[in-house]
Amino acid sequence: MxxxxxxxxxxxxxxxxxxxxxxxxxxxxxxxxPPTLLPPPGLVFMRMAQLLATASFNQEILATLFRLFAGFSIAVVLGIAIGLAAAVSPAINAAVRPVVRVLAPLPKVALYPALLLLLGFGHESKITLVAADALFPILLSTYYGASTVEQKLIWSAMAAGTPPREILFKVILPGAAPSILTGCRIGLVISCIVVFLAEMITSTDGLGHVLITAARTFQAVDMFVPLITISLLGLILNGLLQAVRSYLLRGFPEV
Amino acid sequence: MFVSDVEKAASMNLMPSRSDLKAEAAPAAKPTIAMIEIDHVSQVFQTSSRQDHLALSDISLTVDDGAFVSILGPSGCGKSTLLYIVGGFVAPTRGTARMKGNPITGPGPDRGPVFQEFALFPWKSVLGNVMYGPRQQGVKAAEAEAQSRALIEMVGLKGFEHFYPKELSGGMKQRVALARTLAYHPAVLLMDEPFGALDAHTRTRLQNDLLNIWERDRKTVLFVTHSVEEAVFLSDKVVMMSRSPGRIRQIIDIDLPRPRRRTELLLDPRYQKYVVDIERMFDDAGDDELQP
The missing domain is CATH 1.20.5 (Single alpha-helices involved in coiled-coils or other helix-helix interfaces)
Incomplete structure (x- = not known):
């Protein structure tokens, strides 16, 4: 293009x-x-500009971003590790497959009350929920990508003298990169949704908390600001991931 | 199994460079080295309906050091499987394959494959692909790069070092694949229909270039193809296979002078006779799917 x-x-x-x-x-x-319930967009954006200049609103954004990144990072590490392991080891695949099939369709947000009781109202419960929700798309796309790496790429590397234990990192991981990064993209969008949702349900800070507080006090303008903010954050994060993806996949066709 | 073509050709003084080399290395008559021995190899696959399919039936073949041997046959005759067994990528159901007398148990840098699908690493540049083998062999980065650049120039791709495979045409990709394999100095090249995915013009050019490169160091080449002309043009020996089950039908020595020029060869009645004879033999057996 x-x-x-x-x-x-x-x-x-x-x-x-x-x-x-x-x-x-x-x-x-x-x-x-009525404008009191649905404020005009101009008013919302003006309020947003006002709030972005305050330290307290930026604190809320940082709290949300921290949870989002922490949860997403855990999902990326675990998803890639488990996906790769299942793709190269039939035993691990046999062990992991049933668990994935049971847990993947489960609405993870249903675990949230249990996570709150176990981990409290702070970061931990929300990070865990984000990680649990973002994990499966990353895991499944890693598994799929690693299982479909062209056999002859592996043979070519083995003939060139690559020992079998190094094939995983020298051929399968880079070969599965397009699929893995597609999974990460889906995982990132899910992370944005879930972190917001968790903060809406129970939190003392974060953008979701700002929204729910404003809604409960009928401050319609303040209610729309975090909504727009999380959308813009999602747009920026997706753009960043896309840049990373374009760089890592610069050799692959059709990025 | 059969007399060395190399020695035959040398005695006819067709290959002065090689006979000179041999004279230096071993003044006395040196016994022929069997580079590859395929010893009563059979290969059984299970089909999706769980039936046994005999892909290769009791194949025995010896490939001498420095010989260019083509395996020619219709699709489904198991010729690629035979190559994969020599490569160590597939273990035979019965029988053994040996390389310089040692049983083949897995892939190794003494046998370099070149696949029809090129199988270049898409995440590496041309230079990165060619350097891969030497780096795996423990060659230092600077030295590996120098060697690789020389090889890239030899296959005619100077200036394309930093291109990615996706930016190259099919013929260029196959040149990179050849350079990548030559880079780790395999004793045997295993070529699996390497020009099968290319258009006729590119195919002809690559055949010529392959012969030119081969004339320099005369590596042993095992070359799988379904093109009769390609097999006769390139080879010292053509192994004709039939299918269901895959067996060796006949082995034909190609006594044509080297270095071979395509334009001269096409007018050479001996070349034409080889092509026609081989095609007739496949016709008689009712095997289709062979290219003229």
Whole structure:
């Protein structure tokens, strides 16, 4: 894709977002919803700019980001490790498969009350929930990617003198990288959702907590600010991951 | 199993460089080294319906040091499987394959494969791919890079060192794959339909270039193909296989002078006769799927 195409795609991508904002503004202007309950977007963005200048709001963002990163990182490490191990060892695969099949479809948020009781209201319970939810897409895509690495790549490396125990890191891991990074992308989006959700359910800080506090006190403007903030954070984080992905996969076709 | 082509050719004074080398190394008559021995090898696969399928039936074949041997046959005759057994990638169900007298138990840098699908590491540049083997062999980075750059130049890809495989055409990828394999100095090249995925023009050029490279150091080559012309053009010996089960039908010595020039060879009645004779033999057996 050349620069011109990229610019065009960005512009095309902005159209639906502009439309959404227009519908939002229209709903308020036409009096379809009372402004006290649905504030106009301009007001929300002004409030957001105000809040971003305050230390306390930035503290909330940092709390959310910390949980998100910690949970996502644990999911990446565990997901890649278990996925690779299951792909190269039939015994580990046999052991892991049933557990994954039972746990993957389980709504992890249902574990949250138990996690709260076990780990308390602080970071630990939320990080655990994020990790548990982001783990499975990363694990499954790592397993799939590692199992489908071209046999002849492995043979080529073995013929060149690579010992079998080094094949995992020299061929299978880099060969599975496209699939692993796709899993990470899905895991990152899930992490954004789940950290917010956990903070909404029970928390003393974080963006989800800000939203739920504002909602309970009918401060509609303050309610929309964390919503927009987490969306923008997700956009930025996805962009960063995409940059990492483009760099790591620069040799692979169709990134 | 059969007389060395190399010695035969040398006695006809067709390969002066090699006979000179031999004279230096061993003034007295030196016994032929069997580089590869395939000894009563059979291969049974289980099909998806759990039936046994005999892919290779009792294959015995000797490949002499420095010989260019083609294995020619229709699809499904097990010719690639035979190559994988020599490569140590697949263990035979029965029989043994030996390399310089030692049973083959796994892959090793003495046998370098070149696959039809190129099998280049997509995450490495051209230079990274070619350097992989020497680095695995413990060659220092600077030295490995110098050797690899020389090889890349030899296969005609100077200037493409930092390209990724996805940025190259099929013919260029196969040149990189050949350089990557040559980089760790295998005694035997195992080529599995290396030009099968290329268009006719590229294929011809690569055949010529392969012969030119081969003339320099005369490595032993085991070359799998389903093209009669390719087999006759390149080889000292053509092993004809039939399928279901895969067996050796006949082994034909190709007595054509080297170095071979494609344009001269195409007009050479001896070359034409080899091609026609081999095609007739496959026709008689009712085997299709061979390329003219």
């Amino acid at each position: 050349n620069g011109r195409d990229a610019t065009r795609d960005v512009l095309l991508g902005l159209i639906p977002i502009a439309l959404l904002l227009a519908i939002w503004q229209g709903t308020v202007s036409l009096g379809l919803a």
